Amino acid sequence: MRKKGRNFNFFVITCLIIACLFLFSSLIFSGEVPRKETSSPPSDGQEKIEESKKEEEPDKESPGNLPAAEQNENPKLFPSRGKEVQFKWDDVLLEKISFLQSPIPGAQVTSRDSQLPGAPRPYRNGIHEGLDYYSGSCGITINFGDPVFAAGPGIVYRIDHDYLEPDMKERDEILKICKERKDTPEDILDKLRGRQIWLTHPYGVITRYAHLNEVAAHLQEGDLVEAGDFIGTIGNSGTSDGAGGNTLNPHLHFEIWISGSYPGEGLSPREIRELWKRVLEN
Ligand SMILES: [Zn+2]
Numbered sequence: 001m002r003k004k005g006r007n008f009n010f011f012v013i014t015c016l017i018i019a020c021l022f023l024f025s026s027l028i029f030s031g032e033v034p035r036k037e038t039s040s041p042p043s044d045g046q047e048k049i050e051e052s053k054k055e056e057e058p059d060k061e062s063p064g065n066l067p068a069a070e071q072n073e074n075p076k077l078f079p080s081r082g083k084e085v086q087f088k089w090d091d092v093l094l095e096k097i098s099f100l101q102s103p104i105p106g107a108q109v110t111s112r113d114s115q116l117p118g119a120p121r122p123y124r125n126g127i128h129e130g131l132d133y134y135s136g137s138c139g140i141t142i143n144f145g146d147p148v149f150a151a152g153p154g155i156v157y158r159i160d161h162d163y164l165e166p167d168m169k170e171r172d173e174i175l176k177i178c179k180e181r182k183d184t185p186e187d188i189l190d191k192l193r194g195r196q197i198w199l200t201h202p203y204g205v206i207t208r209y210a211h212l213n214e215v216a217a218h219l220q221e222g223d224l225v226e227a228g229d230f231i232g233t234i235g236n237s238g239t240s241d242g243a244g245g246n247t248l249n250p251h252l253h254f255e256i257w258i259s260g261s262y263p264g265e266g267l268s269p270r271e272i273r274e275l276w277k278r279v280l281e282n
Contacts, residue, residue, distance in 0.1 A: 096203040100152045102280045108139040109276045113269040117262045126184030130255035144250035146234045150225040151207045154199040159215050163195040171243045194238020197231050210253035
């Protein structure tokens, strides 16, 4: 009888253990109890993390985050020198300035590299930005007071009727600034070009005529000019001779600009000369 009772107790305990095991396993597979606490973060939490990562990334569509190249679509007409060249010169660009002609009839593009655009100018820690027409290197004689003509049809953008020549003291002071800063600030470069006329032309082309002795008295800003119209006379304003009050070394400094660069910017002197000859001597 006692043995039967022990067996019965053993049977009941075994049944209870099996029932407990069954109940425990059913809870696990229903996903109600421990799994919730020990599993990885819920899916909505993961999305929030992903969203916060997106917010930290720059919005490439936003105008404030345009790549530098796109922000530079409208470069200044006359950028400070020393910046990267905006583009490489090719036949398409050459075609756009092909309407221009020499501002001095019969004069050729200089035979001297030092008178080409891109030539170094150590005295002001800068780079020459135009073409110089001097006696002895352009095929004809250049005299103080000789006429200068518009290189193409255009509009007078600037004409220095009220130019005042700096004296030697002022000139020495601005050149000292160039030496200290190791470049030529734009306002100083403008003074060193002396008396000037600027013309705007088709395709956004701009021409500048510098070191003039006189500008045409009848012309004002906004006036239309045709190619070959008289616009001023050759001088030496803005140079050391101009500051010294003499008429030595007269020459025309002539610049062409398109999209913020001069023809051949970044090329060799030989290539620049060839390019300017193709434009002005055909
Ligand atoms: Zn020059």
